[in-house]
Amino acid sequence: MEVESAQSRSNMVSQIVKPEQFFQVAFQSLRETDPAAAWVQLVRDTAMDRFELLGFPSIAIEDWKYTNLASWAKTNFTPATKQSSLAAKVVNTPTFAETTQSQLVVVNGFLREDLSSKEALEQIVAVDLFNAIGDARYSKIVREYVARNANYHDSGMVALNTAFLSSGVFILLPRNVELAQPIHVLYVADGVRDNEVSFPRLLVVAEENSSASLIETFISTGDAPYFTDAVAEIVLNEGARLEHYRVQRESSNSLHIGKTSAELGRGSSYDSTAINLGARLSRHDISVVLDHEGAECRVDGLYITSSEQHADTHSVIDHKQPHCNSHQLYKGILDGNGRAVFNGIIFVREGAQKTDAMQTNKNLLLSDRARVDTKPQLEIYADDVKCAHGAAVGQISEDELFYLATRGIEPAVGRNLLTYGFAEEVIGKIKVDSIRKAVDEAVLRQLKTVLVS
Amino acid sequence: MLEIRDLHAGIDGKDILKGINLTINKGEVHAIMGPNGSGKSTLAKVLAGHPQYQVTAGEVLYNGKNLLELAPHERALEGVFMAFQYPIEVPGVSNAQFLRLAYNEKQKHRGEDELDPLEFKDLLKERAKVVEMDASFMTRSVNEGFSGGEKKRNEILQMAVLEPQLAVLDETDSGLDIDALRVVAGGVNQLRTPDNAIIVVTHYQRLLNYIVPDFVHVLADGRIAREGGKELALELEEKGYDWIRAEQNGSGVSAIAK
Numbered sequence: 001m002e003v004e005s006a007q008s009r010s011n012m013v014s015q016i017v018k019p020e021q022f023f024q025v026a027f028q029s030l031r032e033t034d035p036a037a038a039w040v041q042l043v044r045d046t047a048m049d050r051f052e053l054l055g056f057p058s059i060a061i062e063d064w065k066y067t068n069l070a071s072w073a074k075t076n077f078t079p080a081t082k083q084s085s086l087a088a089k090v091v092n093t094p095t096f097a098e099t100t101q102s103q104l105v106v107v108n109g110f111l112r113e114d115l116s117s118k119e120a121l122e123q124i125v126a127v128d129l130f131n132a133i134g135d136a137r138y139s140k141i142v143r144e145y146v147a148r149n150a151n152y153h154d155s156g157m158v159a160l161n162t163a164f165l166s167s168g169v170f171i172l173l174p175r176n177v178e179l180a181q182p183i184h185v186l187y188v189a190d191g192v193r194d195n196e197v198s199f200p201r202l203l204v205v206a207e208e209n210s211s212a213s214l215i216e217t218f219i220s221t222g223d224a225p226y227f228t229d230a231v232a233e234i235v236l237n238e239g240a241r242l243e244h245y246r247v248q249r250e251s252s253n254s255l256h257i258g259k260t261s262a263e264l265g266r267g268s269s270y271d272s273t274a275i276n277l278g279a280r281l282s283r284h285d286i287s288v289v290l291d292h293e294g295a296e297c298r299v300d301g302l303y304i305t306s307s308e309q310h311a312d313t314h315s316v317i318d319h320k321q322p323h324c325n326s327h328q329l330y331k332g333i334l335d336g337n338g339r340a341v342f343n344g345i346i347f348v349r350e351g352a353q354k355t356d357a358m359q360t361n362k363n364l365l366l367s368d369r370a371r372v373d374t375k376p377q378l379e380i381y382a383d384d385v386k387c388a389h390g391a392a393v394g395q396i397s398e399d400e401l402f403y404l405a406t407r408g409i410e411p412a413v414g415r416n417l418l419t420y421g422f423a424e425e426v427i428g429k430i431k432v433d434s435i436r437k438a439v440d441e442a443v444l445r446q447l448k449t450v451l452v453s
Numbered sequence: 454m455l456e457i458r459d460l461h462a463g464i465d466g467k468d469i470l471k472g473i474n475l476t477i478n479k480g481e482v483h484a485i486m487g488p489n490g491s492g493k494s495t496l497a498k499v500l501a502g503h504p505q506y507q508v509t510a511g512e513v514l515y516n517g518k519n520l521l522e523l524a525p526h527e528r529a530l531e532g533v534f535m536a537f538q539y540p541i542e543v544p545g546v547s548n549a550q551f552l553r554l555a556y557n558e559k560q561k562h563r564g565e566d567e568l569d570p571l572e573f574k575d576l577l578k579e580r581a582k583v584v585e586m587d588a589s590f591m592t593r594s595v596n597e598g599f600s601g602g603e604k605k606r607n608e609i610l611q612m613a614v615l616e617p618q619l620a621v622l623d624e625t626d627s628g629l630d631i632d633a634l635r636v637v638a639g640g641v642n643q644l645r646t647p648d649n650a651i652i653v654v655t656h657y658q659r660l661l662n663y664i665v666p667d668f669v670h671v672l673a674d675g676r677i678a679r680e681g682g683k684e685l686a687l688e689l690e691e692k693g694y695d696w697i698r699a700e701q702n703g704s705g706v707s708a709i710a711k
Contacts, residue, residue: 398504403541405525406501406534407555407611408562414526417554421545421594428545 023051026079027163034082034166039143040133047152047162054156066341066373067283067312072255077197077227079164080108088190090115090221096434099184099215106187109198110167120181124212129168129203142170146203149261149289150231157257157283161199161231168201173210173240182213182243182432187230191222191251202232206240206268213243215435218258218278220251228279230258236268238292243271245435249442250278252309258284264324266292273430274301275439276311277446287316290324290352301330302426304446305338305370312341317359319352322382326356331426332363333419333447334370345377346389352382359389364396364422366415419447454479454650455520455619460511462499469495471675472511477619480647484661484686485654487672488694493654494538496672497623500652501535502528515619530562534617536608538624543595548607549577551595552614559615580613584640602633609640620644621652626660638663658690673698 027048036044056073057064085108093115095103101120105112111128118126125138129146132138152159169185187200204214218228228250236242250256256279262270276282288297303311317326332340342361363372376389396418404414423443430436455477462470469492477483487493499506500513502525513520520528543551549570556576557567568576577591584606596604605625612620622641626634641664645651653664661669661683669685670677671694678697679685689697 400541400543402501402503402525403537404543406529406537407551407615408526408529408558409555410524410526410558413554413558417546417551418543421543424545 022076023079023160023163024048030079030164030166034130036130036165037133037139040165043147044163044165047147047159050152050159051156051163054154054159057156063314063343066339067281067310069255069281072227072281075195075227077195078193080110080196080198082110082166084108084193084196085110085112085167088188088192090188090190093186093188094217094219094438095186096182096184096215096432096438098182098432098434102181103184103186104169106167106169106185106200108188108190108196109164109200111169121179121183123177124174124179124183125170125172126183127170129170129201130166132170138170138172141172141205142203145205145233145235147233149233149235149263149287150259151261155259155285157229158231158259161201161229161259164199165201168199168203171202171204171214173204173206173212175207175210177207177210179210179212182215182435184215184217187216187218187228189218189220189222189226189228189250189254191220191224191226191253194224195226196224197227197229200228200230204232204234204242206234206236206242208237209239211241213245213432215245215247215432217247217249218256219249220254223251223253225253226251227255228257230256232258232260234260234262234270235265236262236270236295237265239267240265241269243431244273245430245432246272246274246284247435247439248274248276248278248282248284250282252278252280252307254279256282258282260284260286262286262288262297264288264290264292264295264297267294268292269295270297272297272299272301273426274313275427276301276303276313277442279311280308281310283312283314285314285316287318288326289318289320290326291320293321293323295321296325297327299326299328300426300429302332302423302443303330303340304333304335304423304443305340306335306446308337310339313343314341315344317344317346317357319346319348319355319357322351322353322355324352324355326358328359329426330361331422332361332372333366333423334363334372335366335447336369338367338370340372342372342374342376342391344375344389345379346387348378348380348382348385348387350381353384355382355385355387357385357387361391362422363391363393364419365393366396366419416447420444454516456514458512458514460496460499460513461509462495462506463509464495464506468509469675470499473672473675473677475670475677477650477652479650481668482645482651482653482664482666484666484669484683485652485672486656486658486669486686486689487678488698489656491672492675493672494623497535497621497652497654500621501525501533526558529615529617530559532618534612534615534620536605536612536620536622536625538627540596540604540608542597542599544597546595547592548595549574549591552577552611555611556614577614581610583613583643584609585636586610601628602630602637605629605633605637606640609637609644613640613644616644616649618649619652620649621654623654624656625653626655626657634660635663658686661686671697
């Protein structure tokens with residue numbers, strides 16, 4: 001279906017190269033410059049085939065009904081190359097007090113060891129994903145897990161990322177290692193060349209009873225329009241624990257499409273917080289598979305859209321085994337012409353008894369022109385479960401503003417205070433102090449206000 | 454300090470206040486009593502400037518200024534405070550943040566120095582003693598998950614921090630058990646000074662055992678039906694409100710102006 005529609009769009013405007021063909025040229029070039037092990041090349045080739053077939057998703061697909069990529073799909077994007085990444089001058093990369101010695105900097109999708117600091121990461125493995133494939137110590141484990149949970153057969157965007165696999169980050173948390181310092185993976189789009197696309201890729205494998213905090217931050221240092229097509233795969237083995245913060249602060253000229261896939265082992269714990277502030281159009285797909293007993297997850301997030309921004313979150317939490325818990329809270333603040341989409345589905349498979357699943361999506365509309373489409377869904381095939389879900393869309397009430405006004409707080413400030421408070425329920429759970437503060441500041445800046453500390 | 458002249462007000466086109474006259478001087482405590490629906494909470498809300506109520510006639514002078522021309526936050530900055538019957542919850546904003554913001558808005562308005570979080574913490578600790586609130590309340594979100602009594606104590610804490618010149622307490626006793634009532638009333642009494650004035654809006658006489666008023670005004674059907682000293686409250690406690698309504702209907706007195 002969408003292939004036809006992509007073609008008809010191309011036919012309407014003559015002399016436009018079909019984007020898929022444009023990517024094909026770059027792909028052939030990549031095959032020559034970055035040859036890979038045979039199995040990787042097979043994965044890349046298969047993924048490229050899938051992308052050529054699927055292309056950019058169109059609104060004819062149910063999952064993309066409210067997020068229209070048509071104008072982006074017509075853009076002739078140029079995949080970033082290792083050369084351009086190495087040449088990129090990236091200065092003043094933000095860091096956090098807690099991560100000065102545990103920071104991996106990825107520029108235009110390529111890990112830059114020269115900009116990274118790994119002093120506090122000696123207990124773990126944190127290396128270039130593509131290099132790990134060729135490294136005898138890691139090739140087996142990478143082969144087992146890469147492109148396993150982030151399915152490229154059904155998603156054109158994941159397929160495109162997979163086809164261009166030539167760098168990225170591989171993190172291995174060895175058995176029983178409890179990493180004190182949070183790991184910060186900072187993705188920088190240098191935003192120098194128009195319409196460059198980069199393919200950040202992360203694979204985290206946490207062995208038995210390991211634990212860590214991981215922060216992914218997406219930023220840009222330039223003004224050119226660009227496209228980030230990111231994939232993160234996370235595997236938690238038995239008893240492993242991961243706190244995962246994903247902070248998307250791309251430039252307002254960008255398209256950001258991200259996929260996070262987590263697979264949870266027995267008794268493991270995954271706590272995800274996705275903060276979506278940036279990009280002109282962003283889409284984040286997060287899927288968590290609870291495939292072993294006793295696993296638990298929190299899948300929380302906050303999206304803020306202002307002016308012409310569009311933010312789409314699609315979440316799938318799949319309870320496949322009994323005695324697993326999931327808790328989800330996503331909040332959205334929409335201003336101006338901002339639009340957001342929240343689509344969350346929880347599956348409770350047959351036999352997944354004693355599942356405890358809870359899903360909430362709350363939205364605050366600050367303008368009459370803002371719009372949100374929210375769809376929380378539960379599909380339950382087991383009978384002894386505790387599940388609840390709900391969605392709410394509201395505005396700041398006159399009574400709340402009046403209460404604040406009777407304390408001398410003028411309505412404009414009162415609105416900001418209430419909006420900030422609304423966001424705080426999600427931000428407040430961030431356990432890494434300086435990241436919570438940074439997100440706080442970014443939110444306040446986006447809400448165009450300065451508030452009490 | 455406050456002069457209310459022939460005040461008419463209502464909501465959604467329905468008249469509730471039908472000609473209120475009231476004068477309040479510095480250092481006085483006035484109780485506004487009356488049966489449900491008599492308009493006593495409306496009077497409190499109109500003084501604070503609730504946007505849903507419309508004033509249709511009359512005037513309110515506060516320190517010689519036309520109070521009704523001021524926006525609600527301007528009234529607050531000028532020293533008018535209202536303790537709510539149902540305080541609003543503000544999730545995600547800590548009590549300390551909220552109080553410091555409010556306090557500093559007032560400081561700014563007066564042209565005085567704002568306090569940083571540490572300085573304010575000291576001030577807050579001092580003022581919190583007035584209502585016997587411990588430090589854990591300061592880091593919790595404003596009123597969120599507070600019990601009824603805690604919410605009312607929090608209202609009086611706000612009053613203690615903001616030091617209003619005119620405080621309107623709207624049914625502050627509702628939903629309080631006797632211990633909480635004593636704490637709340639004790640807090641209000643500590644905040645009484647020769648320079649401020651307090652209006653206590655209440656249905657029951659009970660609160661007035663603790664906050665002893667100088668004057669009692671009884672509202673019925675949007676008018677002041679009877680006025681007197683603190684003994685009037687006791688009389689009402691004994692006889693109920695019916696005799697006032699009967700008297701009002703019987704005599705046809707529209708309002709007893711002071």
